[in-house]
Amino acid sequence: MSESKPPITEELTRSQKAFVEAPEPIQRLIRQVLAEERQVMHLSSKTGTSIHQKILDQVKSVIR
Amino acid sequence: MKIEKLIVENFRQFRGRQELVFATEDDRNITVVHGENGFGKTALLNALLWGFYGHIGLSEDFPKKESILNLTEAAIARDPEMAEASVIIQFEHEGVKYTLRRSLTLAQQKADSRKTELRMEFIRDSQPFHEPQPQQRILSFMPFGISPLLFFNGEQIDHLAMEEHASRVTEAIHQMLGLKLIRSTINDLRHQSVRGKLRSELREKTSDEKKALIDRQASIDETIEQHKQRKFTEQDNLASIRSDLAKVEDKLLANRTVHELQKRRKELKSRQTTLTERRDQVQQKLAQIIAEDGFTLFSADLVQDGRKLVTDLRSEGAIPARVLNSFIEELLQGSNCICHRPLTEGSPERQAVEQLLSRAGDAHFNNAVGALDNALGVLESTRTRTADSLRESNNERLAIAEDLIQIGEDLTAISKRIKDDGKDDEEAADLESERSRLDLRERECSGEINRLEGRLLQLTEERAGLTRDIERLDDKEAAAQLAQKRLDAVEHSADLLEQILEIETEELRPLLNDEIKKHFQQIIDRPYWPELSDGFVLSIRQRVMAEDLEDPLIMEVGPSTGQRQVTSLVFIASLVALAKQRAKIPTILRGLSGSEYPIVMDSPFGSLSTRFREGVSRWIPSLAPQVLVMVSKTQYHGAVEDTFDKMKKVGRRYYLQLHGPGLEQREDDFLVLDKKRYQQYFQATEDRTSIEEISE
Numbered sequence: 168m169s170e171s172k173p174p175i176t177e178e179l180t181r182s183q184k185a186f187v188e189a190p191e192p193i194q195r196l197i198r199q200v201l202a203e204e205r206q207v208m209h210l211s212s213k214t215g216t217s218i219h220q221k222i223l224d225q226v227k228s229v230i231r
Numbered sequence: 232m233k234i235e236k237l238i239v240e241n242f243r244q245f246r247g248r249q250e251l252v253f254a255t256e257d258d259r260n261i262t263v264v265h266g267e268n269g270f271g272k273t274a275l276l277n278a279l280l281w282g283f284y285g286h287i288g289l290s291e292d293f294p295k296k297e298s299i300l301n302l303t304e305a306a307i308a309r310d311p312e313m314a315e316a317s318v319i320i321q322f323e324h325e326g327v328k329y330t331l332r333r334s335l336t337l338a339q340q341k342a343d344s345r346k347t348e349l350r351m352e353f354i355r356d357s358q359p360f361h362e363p364q365p366q367q368r369i370l371s372f373m374p375f376g377i378s379p380l381l382f383f384n385g386e387q388i389d390h391l392a393m394e395e396h397a398s399r400v401t402e403a404i405h406q407m408l409g410l411k412l413i414r415s416t417i418n419d420l421r422h423q424s425v426r427g428k429l430r431s432e433l434r435e436k437t438s439d440e441k442k443a444l445i446d447r448q449a450s451i452d453e454t455i456e457q458h459k460q461r462k463f464t465e466q467d468n469l470a471s472i473r474s475d476l477a478k479v480e481d482k483l484l485a486n487r488t489v490h491e492l493q494k495r496r497k498e499l500k501s502r503q504t505t506l507t508e509r510r511d512q513v514q515q516k517l518a519q520i521i522a523e524d525g526f527t528l529f530s531a532d533l534v535q536d537g538r539k540l541v542t543d544l545r546s547e548g549a550i551p552a553r554v555l556n557s558f559i560e561e562l563l564q565g566s567n568c569i570c571h572r573p574l575t576e577g578s579p580e581r582q583a584v585e586q587l588l589s590r591a592g593d594a595h596f597n598n599a600v601g602a603l604d605n606a607l608g609v610l611e612s613t614r615t616r617t618a619d620s621l622r623e624s625n626n627e628r629l630a631i632a633e634d635l636i637q638i639g640e641d642l643t644a645i646s647k648r649i650k651d652d653g654k655d656d657e658e659a660a661d662l663e664s665e666r667s668r669l670d671l672r673e674r675e676c677s678g679e680i681n682r683l684e685g686r687l688l689q690l691t692e693e694r695a696g697l698t699r700d701i702e703r704l705d706d707k708e709a710a711a712q713l714a715q716k717r718l719d720a721v722e723h724s725a726d727l728l729e730q731i732l733e734i735e736t737e738e739l740r741p742l743l744n745d746e747i748k749k750h751f752q753q754i755i756d757r758p759y760w761p762e763l764s765d766g767f768v769l770s771i772r773q774r775v776m777a778e779d780l781e782d783p784l785i786m787e788v789g790p791s792t793g794q795r796q797v798t799s800l801v802f803i804a805s806l807v808a809l810a811k812q813r814a815k816i817p818t819i820l821r822g823l824s825g826s827e828y829p830i831v832m833d834s835p836f837g838s839l840s841t842r843f844r845e846g847v848s849r850w851i852p853s854l855a856p857q858v859l860v861m862v863s864k865t866q867y868h869g870a871v872e873d874t875f876d877k878m879k880k881v882g883r884r885y886y887l888q889l890h891g892p893g894l895e896q897r898e899d900d901f902l903v904l905d906k907k908r909y910q911q912y913f914q915a916t917e918d919r920t921s922i923e924e925i926s927e
Contacts, residue, residue: 172746180738182734183817187915193727197728209367209369210367218419219425220424226721231714
């Protein structure tokens, strides 16, 4: 499931408001990192998932 | 998820193949397993945990975790590769039927019992499919973190309703309601391999001055993490000390020699807790008064001087001014007097009016003195009010302090008297010594937690200061600027997620409280109820009426083990209920769907009074869509049996038979259900347990 941006027309919750008020690159970074985390969230051990490298790659691709 | 069948084969005391079919009908959703202590109820609970999660899933109270294979099977095995323990679980999840099989051979058990073999198949469109990643699949249906909330020993569940376990309550909310994803994202963003790596990259490219600050910040982060871990450990220690202390105090209460003294001590300690809380509130109020209005207490001289100034100006006739200079200036500008005489330049009339300018008052000055006069009035009344409030609060603080000293002395006297009485009652003396020891440890532990919290606050402030210092130092090189930008983005993202997690957890609190109250009311109709407080502490509140009070007082009560157990059960049930409607609860996370979970409870009635037993058994069908209850004869007979019989919600019923050398069935040891007798003990050459179904 993609981490799409909540539509502005909806009445936003406090947390959604905090999220959309953040700078766009931060929003994008969070969405992409959450998407990576979703892939490994059910694992009891993250060893060998290279999640940290994937997050690092996301940071470097979003913040240039 | 609904569990349809559990098959155990050579798993611990279950030798050979044993089956247990679960009740799955909505109107008969309870499965009961009757079994005495030591028959294998805990092993059955662990068979489910082992089946779903393997070695890591086994509960803390399950002894010899490395020994899964039935001992007789292991002893007679000729080929260690052929002797095998296995658990098969058939279940249905979101319309798909699954069969999982976990097994462990004797050879593997000897090598490493944690390495089990897991296979899973599912049926879709009447076709069987092999699941290539069975463990990952199971964890996606039922994350490991929620297993202690779904499969548990009812007698040990009361810890959730202990103040020092607020963090576990929050963790349970995060786990069960899907917010764990945010928590693990925050942790990974701040991980050494992410934030640490970015910090190293920046360190390589930045100035020496900034490098030193970055190093200091990294070191503080490490210290913060260590302090947090130590705090968690101390909180666990405190919970265990308090639990031991409660047990010793219960024993003292049950002791005839010291019963009255212990009863009095309990009352005094309850009053001590209430007074200590009140003292803290009063001290907070005093601090607030001093912070907000304390300065007014030092304004007496200033007010006096100001008042003198205003009075002097009044007596001099400077204020209020009889004629304002702005009025005179208007007349001169219009060249016409108020008496209609022309005020032409050089005329004696104009000169006379011009002379008035030197005596006329200034409008701004007039207004300023008025404002000063008013401000002096406000300052004076605030000073009086502040002094009164301070006096009142301080008197209360002193009175409380005196009461607390008196209570302390009374408690010391009680302890001494119990020890003295103990000359004739050794048990009382021993219990009192143990109580004193635990009491001291409790105070030491609480002190250490307070110290760690204070240090954490200092470190957090120091870290914030360093962040500001780092931000002030601009990098000249583009590479360093980029590295800083990336590090800032990671910090910002983690901080924002932390804030979001806090908001979402906080917003779930009223929803959970509604569920908690709803569930608790189904159990017992009494003037008290459990509540999830601001700090995520599960507490019990009571409505207290008194003759001289217009409105009832709402007070927190020190819960008994039984009350804590019920509160914890109700909390879990509320989480299970909310998890089912998760999709409707707003979150920044997309695609969180509702999930149904079964609940498996070992001995849920153990520490409960008859009143609670009846209420809990009446409520169990609504606890979760599917419930398995394992219960001993003494826990079942009476209130639970009567309620279950009346409700007719039990879909399946089993009992455990214990076989072994020297086990003869005594007349008074039969399990009697609905006037039928079931033999529980069987004389045999080997120790084993079997599962037998009872037809409803």
